[in-house]
Amino acid sequence: xxxxxxxxxxxxxxxxxxxxRLSRPPSLNPTKIRPGPIYHAxxxxxxxxxxxxxxxSDGAARGPIKSSLIDPDGGALVDLVVPEAEAGPKAVEAESxxxxxxxRIDLEWVHVISEGWAxxxxxxxxxxxxxxxxxxxxxxxxxxxxxxxxxxxxxxxxDETKEAIxxxxxxxxxxxxxxxxxxxxxxxxxxxxxxxxxxxxxxxSAPGLPYVEEAITPSGNWLIGGDLEVxxxxxxxDGLDHYRLSPKQLRKEFDKRQADAVFAFQLRNPVHNGHALxxxxxxxxxxxxxxxxxxxxxxxxxxxxxxDDVPLDVRMEQHSKVLEDGVLDPETTIxxxxxxxxxxxxxxxxxxxxxxxxxxxxxxxxxxxDPAGMGHPTEKRxxxxxxxxxxxxxxxxxxxxxNILPFRVAAYDTVAKKMAFFDSSRSQDFLFISGxxxxxxxxxxxxxxxxxxCPGGWKVLVQYYKSLxxxxxxxxxxxxx
Amino acid sequence: xxxxxxxxxxxxxxxxxxxxRLSRPPSLNPTKIRPGPIYHAxxxxxxxxxxxxxxxSDGAARGPIKSSLIDPDGGALVDLVVPEAEAGPKAVEAESxxxxxxxRIDLEWVHVISEGWAxxxxxxxxxxxxxxxxxxxxxxxxxxxxxxxxxxxxxxxxDETKEAIxxxxxxxxxxxxxxxxxxxxxxxxxxxxxxxxxxxxxxxSAPGLPYVEEAITPSGNWLIGGDLEVxxxxxxxDGLDHYRLSPKQLRKEFDKRQADAVFAFQLRNPVHNGHALxxxxxxxxxxxxxxxxxxxxxxxxxxxxxxDDVPLDVRMEQHSKVLEDGVLDPETTIxxxxxxxxxxxxxxxxxxxxxxxxxxxxxxxxxxxDPAGMGHPTEKRxxxxxxxxxxxxxxxxxxxxxNILPFRVAAYDTVAKKMAFFDSSRSQDFLFISGxxxxxxxxxxxxxxxxxxCPGGWKVLVQYYKSLxxxxxxxxxxxxx
Numbered sequence: 001x002x003x004x005x006x007x008x009x010x011x012x013x014x015x016x017x018x019x020x021r022l023s024r025p026p027s028l029n030p031t032k033i034r035p036g037p038i039y040h041a042x043x044x045x046x047x048x049x050x051x052x053x054x055x056x057s058d059g060a061a062r063g064p065i066k067s068s069l070i071d072p073d074g075g076a077l078v079d080l081v082v083p084e085a086e087a088g089p090k091a092v093e094a095e096s097x098x099x100x101x102x103x104r105i106d107l108e109w110v111h112v113i114s115e116g117w118a119x120x121x122x123x124x125x126x127x128x129x130x131x132x133x134x135x136x137x138x139x140x141x142x143x144x145x146x147x148x149x150x151x152x153x154x155x156x157x158x159d160e161t162k163e164a165i166x167x168x169x170x171x172x173x174x175x176x177x178x179x180x181x182x183x184x185x186x187x188x189x190x191x192x193x194x195x196x197x198x199x200x201x202x203x204x205s206a207p208g209l210p211y212v213e214e215a216i217t218p219s220g221n222w223l224i225g226g227d228l229e230v231x232x233x234x235x236x237x238d239g240l241d242h243y244r245l246s247p248k249q250l251r252k253e254f255d256k257r258q259a260d261a262v263f264a265f266q267l268r269n270p271v272h273n274g275h276a277l278x279x280x281x282x283x284x285x286x287x288x289x290x291x292x293x294x295x296x297x298x299x300x301x302x303x304x305x306x307x308d309d310v311p312l313d314v315r316m317e318q319h320s321k322v323l324e325d326g327v328l329d330p331e332t333t334i335x336x337x338x339x340x341x342x343x344x345x346x347x348x349x350x351x352x353x354x355x356x357x358x359x360x361x362x363x364x365x366x367x368x369x370d371p372a373g374m375g376h377p378t379e380k381r382x383x384x385x386x387x388x389x390x391x392x393x394x395x396x397x398x399x400x401x402x403n404i405l406p407f408r409v410a411a412y413d414t415v416a417k418k419m420a421f422f423d424s425s426r427s428q429d430f431l432f433i434s435g436x437x438x439x440x441x442x443x444x445x446x447x448x449x450x451x452x453x454c455p456g457g458w459k460v461l462v463q464y465y466k467s468l469x470x471x472x473x474x475x476x477x478x479x480x481x
Numbered sequence: 482x483x484x485x486x487x488x489x490x491x492x493x494x495x496x497x498x499x500x501x502r503l504s505r506p507p508s509l510n511p512t513k514i515r516p517g518p519i520y521h522a523x524x525x526x527x528x529x530x531x532x533x534x535x536x537x538s539d540g541a542a543r544g545p546i547k548s549s550l551i552d553p554d555g556g557a558l559v560d561l562v563v564p565e566a567e568a569g570p571k572a573v574e575a576e577s578x579x580x581x582x583x584x585r586i587d588l589e590w591v592h593v594i595s596e597g598w599a600x601x602x603x604x605x606x607x608x609x610x611x612x613x614x615x616x617x618x619x620x621x622x623x624x625x626x627x628x629x630x631x632x633x634x635x636x637x638x639x640d641e642t643k644e645a646i647x648x649x650x651x652x653x654x655x656x657x658x659x660x661x662x663x664x665x666x667x668x669x670x671x672x673x674x675x676x677x678x679x680x681x682x683x684x685x686s687a688p689g690l691p692y693v694e695e696a697i698t699p700s701g702n703w704l705i706g707g708d709l710e711v712x713x714x715x716x717x718x719d720g721l722d723h724y725r726l727s728p729k730q731l732r733k734e735f736d737k738r739q740a741d742a743v744f745a746f747q748l749r750n751p752v753h754n755g756h757a758l759x760x761x762x763x764x765x766x767x768x769x770x771x772x773x774x775x776x777x778x779x780x781x782x783x784x785x786x787x788x789d790d791v792p793l794d795v796r797m798e799q800h801s802k803v804l805e806d807g808v809l810d811p812e813t814t815i816x817x818x819x820x821x822x823x824x825x826x827x828x829x830x831x832x833x834x835x836x837x838x839x840x841x842x843x844x845x846x847x848x849x850x851d852p853a854g855m856g857h858p859t860e861k862r863x864x865x866x867x868x869x870x871x872x873x874x875x876x877x878x879x880x881x882x883x884n885i886l887p888f889r890v891a892a893y894d895t896v897a898k899k900m901a902f903f904d905s906s907r908s909q910d911f912l913f914i915s916g917x918x919x920x921x922x923x924x925x926x927x928x929x930x931x932x933x934x935c936p937g938g939w940k941v942l943v944q945y946y947k948s949l950x951x952x953x954x955x956x957x958x959x960x961x962x
Binding site: 127128131132135136137138140144146150191193195196199200202203204205206347348384385388391392395396397400 | 608609612613616617618619621625627631672674676677680681683684685686687828829865866869872873876877878881
């Protein structure tokens with residue numbers, strides 16, 4: 001997520017605009033979602049940024065707010081972890097089946113699917129789902145309803161594995177360590193056209209896309225879809241599992257806290273005071289709108305990230321300092337890990353990031369500038385138009401029920417000496433600090449301007465980059481006397 | 482369209498299967514479209530090949546069948562040709578506006594849009610429509626309904642033209658010959674990211690895609706969208722304009738003929754007896770299903786095609802011979818030209834080919850093997866999986882109301898000495914004649930097996946290839962004595 005934060009041009013998309021007050025609290029609000037504003041004579045599919053808050057049909061009459069603030073896609077949250085009593089027998093069955101060995105990223109997807117982040121998906125995609133995802137970014141359900149599904153969630157196998165599976169209807173899946181993870185049933189094996197998959201997912205076939213280099217190029221020429229059963233919840237034993245709340249656990253937590261609005265913030269970078277300003281400001285505005293207890297889901301991505309991103313453990317430590325230092329209020333914030341790997345697929349991926357948060361029970365989603373964006377791998381430009389992410393998200397089939405909150409531009413106010421929302425009337429006072437710039441500060445041990453990030457959080461980053469340099473030094477060749 | 486014709490594996494998709502008889506004539510049939518068959522435990526978006534025929538709400542009670550066999554997308558057929566009385570004043574206004582010069586292919590798109598083939602599109606796409614087309618292959622309407630829109634229908638301009646337009650809200654558009662064609666109003670100019678457009682439309686960025694080389698690579702870095710007004714109907718004065726019936730004219734013709742079913746056959750190749758067999762067989766089956774007067778819309782594509790395709794005038798002559806020779810029945814066939822340029826974009830383009838025929842009033846569409854497919858421009862393989870076209874078409878958002886008829890495999894039966902549906906029990910008797918093979922026959926003057934194509938039609942092809950060789954010879958360098 002970029003460090004510059006942008007105010008979307010269309011007034012209805014900004015919570016500080018009077019129109020936003022149309023968005024009234026559940027107790028005052030009809031269920032129906034209105035179509036968005038009309039832009040043109042031949043208005044096709046207007047941008048719909050902020051829907052009215054959703055409520056359950058019994059509305060104001062109901063008692064304590066349930067996580068039914070927003071329904072999971074498909075109506076029911078998918079949970080593919082088998083009951084403990086069945087785990088034993090199924091483990092025995094798995095022994096007898098052809099085996100598919102997972103990579104680390106495959107296992108992250110098993111984690112994602114098994115906990116229902118991708119509801120209503122019940123396993124790795126079969127060709128029918130794969131094609132809909134690739135061409136339409138959504139799936140049509142039996143009843144004709146549409147759910148968003150922008151990223152192909154697929155499992156690749158090589159020719160030898162396909163050969164070994166033969167005509168078996170089911171296969172066992174093994175983790176990278178060789179341990180049995182679960183079973184894939186009623187499988188379907190189909191061609192893995194990597195070029196087409198990459199082109200339609202990223203909008204480029206240029207070499208050097210991190211996920212492609214890591215997970216697609218080296219993978220097999222076949223995809224295997226089927227219904228997934230997982231023998232036990234996926235754990236990583238990295239000291240961070242307690243942060244990995246499932247959608248079911250998150251919804252329970254939101255109930256426990258009596259949240260009447262949950263706003264999710266997806267990130268894979270350290271939290272600076274510009275982010276904090278935005279999150280606190282969003283809460284303030286939700287309160288102004290009449291919500292009594294808006295809860296922030298601070299939801300760092302925990303799966304695969306590119307080499308120069310800050311590692312998960314460092315980010316989690318940095319985030320906890322941000323809460324310790326009181327920049328974010330622990331009383332109204334839940335910090336949890338989103339187990340998905342990162343595609344860096346811009347407008348296509350931001351839909352996945354939002355859709356997964358619907359399944360986790362968030363009914364508001366803050367969309368960043370250039371979400372899931374990165375530099376073009378071979379050209380000196382952004383891979384995606386920074387505005388396409390929020391535009392595509394606002395029009396994405398199956399996301400109509402989610403309230404989308406666009407970023408406001410925050411930058412360092414050199415007069416007030418703090419991060420503040422950009423004021424164009426005195427633009428000369430504002431300093432934009434990019435992610436690269438921030439990393440360079442930390443690398444060089446130089447301090448960023450006061451008020452850019454809380455001291456505790458900054459210290460974590462400085463220590464991380466110091467340790468990196470120490471490693472590099474240790475690996476450098478030593479001249480013998 | 483490939484010459485081999487394939488029977489889709491799923492029985493419900495074959496008209497000769499009893500289940501297809503569920504599809505009863507309007508007089509016996511409810512309006513509701515049923516969801517398709519369920520394939521898997523976690524059946525998401527089942528393949529829906531054949532819906533029940535659609536009928537107007539007054540159903541059996543109504544009098545003569547109207548072209549309301551199927552409604553245009555968006556409910557009303559778009560017609561952007563201004564009334565004659567306004568043409569004069571608007572021509573004068575156009576004089577005063579900044580000018581955008583069209584290429585031949587741009588003009589073909591103006592033709593397509595102005596006659597409503599792309600209904601509900603009322604002009605070249607603005608960014609909002611472009612992004613939805615690129616990412617979702619469909620557009621969401623104001624009322625929340627979905628229409629299919631798989632190809633970006635856009636107009637590119639260069640930096641100089643953008644500069645010249647400045648802040649003018651409207652521009653005049655000029656044909657390739659410099660004559661005023663119409664006006665584009667309430668324009669929006671946005672970036673033309675060619676790489677992303679190509680990758681998401683074709684699923685490859687490999688060089689050598691015919692439409693890309695012809696229309697995208699040389700085009701400008703900006704796209705201009707807006708509401709289109711055309712001063713008078715687009716004509717080509719090539720002796721074929723009488724074949725170019727608009728959707729409005731076609732719907733009128735279907736009414737005149739009292740059609741109670743219209744099945745469209747898209748092609749850009751000569752018609753051989755395998756095609757004819759399929760079309761006549763389709764009519765027979767529609768009659769069996771209880772339709773009284775099924776009409777065939779033989780609908781060759783008339784816009785841009787790649788260099789080695791048979792030119793439109795030759796194809797039209799060949800088609801007319803096929804009717805003269807009685808291979809197809811003129812009484813139940815309408816031959817007309819579809820003015821769209823060809824993308825060769827496989828699964829993405831076949832949706833456009835089907836959607837445009839909905840707007841023309843066809844309620845049945847015959848989908849070929851590997852529709853809009855071609856060889857990969859740089860690799861020795863098909864660019865698309867030959868089955869993906871009909872699979873994607875069967876799941877495409879906004880096409881649910883269209884009855885899709887998959888091809889059956891026809892090949893040359895060396896025993897019966899005619900084109901016949903492939904019989905796997907005596908596969909050795911069948912000879913598959915590819916498009917390349919057919920062209921090679923015609924080029925070499927060698928006759929294909931008797932019964933492959935009617936003599937009159939074949940003669941047209943032979944003459945065409947002879948004339949080509951004569952041209953080549955004339956252009957070859959001559960050694961002087």
